[in-house]
Amino acid sequence: MSRPLKILIVDHAPIFGGVEAMIRDLVGAADSGAFALTLVTDNASPVQFNWPDARRVPLPRLRRNPAAMFWAGAGLARLARTADVLMTTTARAHAIGSVAASLSQTPLIWRLADDTLPPALARAFAPIPKRIVAVSAFIAGRCSPQPAKTVIIPDGLPNPGLTPPGMRQSARAALGLRPDERVALSVARLVRWKGHTLFARAVKLSGVTGLIAGGEDESEGELGGKGLREELETMCGVSGRSNERPYRLLGHRADLRELFAACDVFAHTSTRPEPFGRAVVQAMMAGIPVAASHSGAIAEVVGEAGRLFPSGDAVGLAAALAMDERTRVRLGREGRERALARFELGAMTRRLEEVWRDAAGV
DSSP, X not given: OOSOEEEEEEOOOSSSOHXXXXXXXXXXXXXXXXXXXXXXXXXXXXXOOOOSXXXXXXXXXXXXXXXXXXXXXXXXXXXXXXXXXXXXXXHHHHHHHHHHHHHHTOOEEEEEOSSOSOHHHHHHHTTSOSEEEESSHHHHHHHOSOGGGEEEOOOOBOOOOXXXXXXXXXXXXXXXXXXXXXXXXXXXXXXXXXXXXXHHHHHHHHTOXXXXXXXXXXXXXXXXXXXXXXXXXXHHTTTSOGGGSSEEEEESOSOHHHHHHHOSEEEEOOSSOOSOOHHHHHHHHTTOOEEEEEOTTHHHHHTTSSEEEETTOHHHHHHHHTOOHHHHHHHHHHHHHHHHHHHBHHHHHHHHHHHHHHHHTO
16 A cells, blocks of 8 residues: 555543553654554543544443434544544443444454443454454453454553663652662552552652652542542641651652653552553663562563562551562562663654554555
């Protein structure tokens, strides 16, 4: 085919999370001479993408009005007819995209990055996607209704390079950390299943200083974080001086490279099975040793290049956070090597491009 393949990527984008970060990275990594990417998001989404070709269409919630799935699918089909491949990235998009693919006869790819697609809906629509891309073996085994047409392609992340000389000192100074202070970092949105209170208990037990970077989420329930910030502030004694608190809440931070440079250990503390663990890979690429909850896909991400502890075990996490300097250096080096070998953005993008070609029949 002489012209670029037209790929329509559909994501309802309720927040800027891991899927949206993957899409952001993908636009810069894809072969622009071979592929023309168009992003479609819900017209009610608060997320703004800096994307050369972005569209907004209605992608409504389905539980309240199942008929909306068919109307939305019919609307999406008009765009899908202009594309060579339709790739959906969230549960809502999978359902609406299946309708659109059926009406437009455009080859469909589901990219499964979480476990939110209801099993009954997955089984009902399973014959429609030509290929299914799972972000981990865990998600493939748990959620793919068609193992024979499923391929595992993890998120790809850009290589940040080694920490520049002097960045650790300047990053620590900016955070008011002593040069000899042992620091553990957690990066996750403030929702309860990410295990922030577990991290808070563990840093108290281990004697390290804890930093929590993550935006607030005021939705209800385990998947939300309403009231969580206040609970954490009460636990850490917000009235004391910053260098006397066992941990600090930093809010949303875009300067992750500086935070990684400032810390000694990265903590991943999810209490529910994690579909992939993008922040874990970021820490590994930065050469930071990882202490991670043994749940979901985390074991396949970390392998032997980190310390795993039983999910929900604050004592186990505290022991991992207290690892000695020799172990930290070794795991940091091994983690970076593993992340570059398995999760580098360019390599993962080339694998995804092969799936696009296969779905398009070229």
